[in-house]
Amino acid sequence: MNPSLYLSDTPSPRGRGRWQLLGLLALVLGPMLLASAMYRWQFWVPEGRSFHGELLGDGRDRAALGIAEAATPAAAAAPVAASEVDAPGDRWQVLVTSPDDCAEACRRLVYLARQIHIGLGREASRGEHALASATAPTADYRATLARDYPRLRRYDLDAGRYRGAVPGGEPALWIVDPHGNLVLRYPAGVNGKAVLDDLRHLLKLSKIG
Incomplete structure (x- = not known):
């Protein structure tokens, strides 16, 4: 051996x-x-970024802005697919927030959010557009939403919490990921093409939504 x-x-x-x-x-x-x-x-994050908006990435979600979790389409009578109503949170979202009613600046952002969603083209099924406001829209604007924005999601917003979370408490545009996390923030005067470029870039990188 x-x-x-x-x-x-x-x-x-x-x-x-x-x-x-x-x-x-x-x-x-x-x-x-x-x-x-x-x-x-947020460590080892390169300073040179290709995003046009303010990159957040701090773990905050819609609830941190005072946004209620439940959402509904703008017009209950509109012909919206069941998947659009019953399965929020599985798409990238272009979200408009306003701590008051949806006045002029907010309405411009709502229009912009819809156009950005449409601008995704073949990727549009991965996104949606939404509005969160503290005050219900006026009757005239509700009619406009029902007619022109049948796929818009609507959320209730806590104005006090929103103003505590957002400097200045102004209306803003946000990109939200399918898990409800806030990814990018834009001011009311943002260029729509810049937002669309950012969203396309995120969709290209993402395997979710």
């Missing part, structure tokens, strides 16, 4: 297989965990 057989430093096939499996898991899960941590705690 050769004692050297028991003193060999060569790992067994089972041991090599275990290390190979651990290495493979590290290669697959490591970048995902690192990217999630970078997004959550």
Whole structure:
């Protein structure tokens, strides 16, 4: 019997297989965990960004702005598909917020949000447009929403909480991911093409929604 057989430093096939499996898991899960941590705690984020809006990425969601979770289409009588009504949260969202009723600046943003959604073209099924306001729209504007914005989602908004979360408490435009997280913020005078470019870039990078 050769004692050297028991003193060999060569790992067994089972041991090599275990290390190979651990290495493979590290290669697959490591970048995902690192990217999630970078997004959550904002470290190692490059200063040079291609986004036109204010990149948030701090873990806040719609509720942090005082937005109620439940949403409805603008016009209940409008011919909206069941999936559009019953399954919010599975699409990227162009969201307009106003701590008062939806006046002139807010209405421009609502129009812009719809045009951005349409501008996605073949990717439009991955997005939606929405309005969150603290005061119900006037009767005239409700009629306009019912006629021209049948797929618009509507949310109730807590004005006090919104003003505490948004400097100045002004109407704003947001890109929200399918999990409800706030991704980008834009002021009322934003250029629509810039928002559309940002949203297209996010859709290209994203595997969700």
